[in-house]
Amino acid sequence: MKKEEGITVVIPAYGPVNVVARSVYSAVSAYRGKTSNYKLEVLIYADDIEYQKEHNGESQYDYFLSDEFKKLIERPELTEINVIHNLDVYGEHIYQGGGRLEGLNNSKYKLVCLMDCDDVFAPSFIVQALDIYNKEAEKCPIFRIGAGHLSFDECGYQKNVGNSIWVQAYAWNSDFVKHFGFTMNSVYKNKINRRQGEDYLMCQEFCYAFEHNKATPEDVQNKTCWKDDKPVKWQEIMVQDSRDSLPHSFWYPNHSSLSRQDPFYGQHLAGSTMASSNTIVDFMEEYNKKYNIEKEEDEAMKHRLLNMTIYSYFNLADFLKTVGISHQANKFNKSNPAYKPIEEDWYLLRDNCSKLRAHLLKYYKEIQYADIEDELYRVRHMSDARVCNVWFGTFYEYMDKPCKFFGMSYKEMMNYATKLEFDNGGINCTSSPQFKAFINRRR
Numbered sequence: 505m506k507k508e509e510g511i512t513v514v515i516p517a518y519g520p521v522n523v524v525a526r527s528v529y530s531a532v533s534a535y536r537g538k539t540s541n542y543k544l545e546v547l548i549y550a551d552d553i554e555y556q557k558e559h560n561g562e563s564q565y566d567y568f569l570s571d572e573f574k575k576l577i578e579r580p581e582l583t584e585i586n587v588i589h590n591l592d593v594y595g596e597h598i599y600q601g602g603g604r605l606e607g608l609n610n611s612k613y614k615l616v617c618l619m620d621c622d623d624v625f626a627p628s629f630i631v632q633a634l635d636i637y638n639k640e641a642e643k644c645p646i647f648r649i650g651a652g653h654l655s656f657d658e659c660g661y662q663k664n665v666g667n668s669i670w671v672q673a674y675a676w677n678s679d680f681v682k683h684f685g686f687t688m689n690s691v692y693k694n695k696i697n698r699r700q701g702e703d704y705l706m707c708q709e710f711c712y713a714f715e716h717n718k719a720t721p722e723d724v725q726n727k728t729c730w731k732d733d734k735p736v737k738w739q740e741i742m743v744q745d746s747r748d749s750l751p752h753s754f755w756y757p758n759h760s761s762l763s764r765q766d767p768f769y770g771q772h773l774a775g776s777t778m779a780s781s782n783t784i785v786d787f788m789e790e791y792n793k794k795y796n797i798e799k800e801e802d803e804a805m806k807h808r809l810l811n812m813t814i815y816s817y818f819n820l821a822d823f824l825k826t827v828g829i830s831h832q833a834n835k836f837n838k839s840n841p842a843y844k845p846i847e848e849d850w851y852l853l854r855d856n857c858s859k860l861r862a863h864l865l866k867y868y869k870e871i872q873y874a875d876i877e878d879e880l881y882r883v884r885h886m887s888d889a890r891v892c893n894v895w896f897g898t899f900y901e902y903m904d905k906p907c908k909f910f911g912m913s914y915k916e917m918m919n920y921a922t923k924l925e926f927d928n929g930g931i932n933c934t935s936s937p938q939f940k941a942f943i944n945r946r947r
Contacts, residue, residue, distance in 0.1 A: 507638040510543030511630050511675070512611035516603030517621045518551040521564040528568055530624035531617075532577045532585070540631045545612045546585045549603030553591045563589055584612075598688065601702030604671065605688040608681045615649075616678050618671045626651070633675040636741055644724045645735035647714045648674040650742040671703045676710075680738060684713045694783060696852075700773050701780035708784045708808070712791065714738055715804060768843045770890065771826050774819045775852025781812040782856050785863050806867050810876065813864040814883045816857045817902050820909060822891035823853055824917070828924030847914045854917075858910040861903065868903060876900075 513531045517524045531546055550556075550565045565587050567573055577583050588606075590598050598606065604618045615637050617630070633649045640646060650673055686709065692698045697705050719729050719737035729737040788805045792798045827843050834842035880899060884892045896907070909917065 508614055508634060508641075510545060510613045511634055512545040512547060512607065512613045512616045512678075513619055513625075513630075514547045514549070514604055514607030514611070514616060515619045515621055516549045516551060516598075516600040516607075517565050518599070519621050521567055524548075524565065524621040525567070525573075527619055527621050527623055527625075528573075528585075529576060531619065531630075532583055534625050534630045535628040536579065536582075537628075537631050540634070541582060542631065542634050543613075544579075544583045544630070546583070547607045547611065548585065548587045549598065549606060550587050550589045550591075551597050551599060551603065553597055556589065556591050561591075563587065597699070599699035599702065601692050601698035601706060602688045604702075604706065605681075605686065605691055608676060608678045609687060611678050614678050616676050618674075618676065620672060623672050629675075632743070636743065637675070640739070640741060644719045644729040644737060644739045645679065646677050647680050647710075647738040647740045648676045650674045650740070671707060677738075679735070680710070680714070683735060686710065694779055696776050697780050697783065700776035704777065705780035705783055708780075709787050712784075712788055712804070712808070714740065716791070716795065716797065768826060768830075768841075768845070771823050771843065771845060772849055774823050775849050775854075775856060778816050778819065778853055778856035778860060781816065782859050782863070784812070785809055785860070806871060807875070807879065809860075809864050809867065810871060810879050811883060813860045813903075814879055814899060815887060815889060816860045817899055818883060818889040818891055818894065820853065820857050820907070821894040821896070822889070823850075824909070824921045824924070825891050827918070827921035831922045832925060844918070850914050850917055854910060854912070858906070861907075864903070 515524070515527055515531070528546060528548065532544065534544070536542060546568075548565055548568060550563045552563055552565065556563050568585050569587060574580055590596070590603075594602070600620065607618070608616050615633060617625075617633075619625070629651055632651075636649055637646055686706075688698070691706060691709060692702065717736065717738055719739045723729050723737045724739065729735065729739075788808065789798075792802055792805065823845070827845065830841060830843035833840040876899070883889050896909075909920075912920065
């Protein structure tokens with residue numbers, strides 16, 4: 505196997521140039537070591553279309569091609585920076601998701617790091633990842649090499665989120681992406697998911713394909729990871745548990761980002777995240793059909809679907825509760841914003857929650873009660889679900905018959921949600937069985 509001599513870094517860029525510069529500089533100044541002379545390709549997918557239109561087609565990210573920026577590059581003879589203007593090439597925004605998939609399919613090197621434009625690299629990860637790849641890939645094709653991705657809040661405290669959805673926490677193998685035909689248009693059939701829920705969607709589809717083609721230790725030992733010189737089994741290498749390894753990357757708050765400007769960003773994101781979940785379900789079913797997995801008991805798909813449906817159930821409650829609490833707070837303090845979601849956010853959430861439930865119903869009776877309880881626990885305690893005390897019924901009741909909210913128009917939903925009243929800081933709704941039992945006991 506020919507050893508890789510370089511690595512590609514893909515950065516979908518849409519923020520202010522001073523924020524993006526921090527990310528690009530961390531890539532071009534990454535540690536090479538005394539003996540490593542790896543080559544570095546940086547692909548910047550410039551999504552600053554509005555800026556270009558206001559400045560006669562010029563992109564603010566052309567700065568990274570300037571002589572001024574080149575002076576900051578430690579090894580310019582080994583570094584190649586390309587700025588791809590999405591307006592010119594695609595005629596539209598392709599956002600983070602599109603930039604990542606385009607980068608993976610057009611990279612010069614097999615090993616690809618995906619960076620958000622407000623992330624920075626840990627100094628030695630590139631040389632570390634390349635070293636691992638060149639030592640291990642000849643034993644078995646590598647799907648991805650992972651390390652830690654650290655996130656910090658506005659006060660500088662680390663947030664322990666984990667690696668499950670962090671596309672930035674890995675160096676990915678572009679050969680894997682091409683082998684399974686993952687492209688911008690195949691992964692992001694729903695264009696809204698190029699921008700929102702995009703990392704979750706990409707990681708879930710990639711990992712589902714990997715889990716069905718995962719090499720065992722016996723495969724590696726017996727050299728059965730290839731067939732006719734083509735990869736058929738893949739391995740994943742995680743290094744974040746090693747005392748000698750550094751994290752892959754860091755995220756610091758970008759105060760001009762949409763999530764910082766909009767206090768209800770999580771609710772705005774809910775519908776597109778559920779749309780991503782349904783896209784993942786469609787992918788899993790198509791994958792199983794293509795590879796005849798539907799003839800077997802595919803427990804992996806059932807559990808993923810159960811997890812996503814439970815999460816959607818909690819997200820639906822979160823959306824409605826946020827509307828209720830914000831309007832309740834606004835009554836007492838006009839400085840508190842009253843959340844009024846846009847109509848498309850409600851319909852996207854409503855319809856995709858309903859669709860997820862319908863997907864799960866096909867397999868629901870095959871799932872053990874203990875597995876449902878385990879998954880409820882995982883979503884409550886091991887995800888970012890914000891509301892886990894649901895007043896309109898248990899998850900079992902939710903699955904037993906269609907939820908009343910699935911038939912609500914936007915106007916009906918707002919009429920219902922803005923009349924909700926919560927006690928004890930939003931713990932129980934006054935219409936909940938628990939609250940009614942509390943009142944009856946005190947009569």
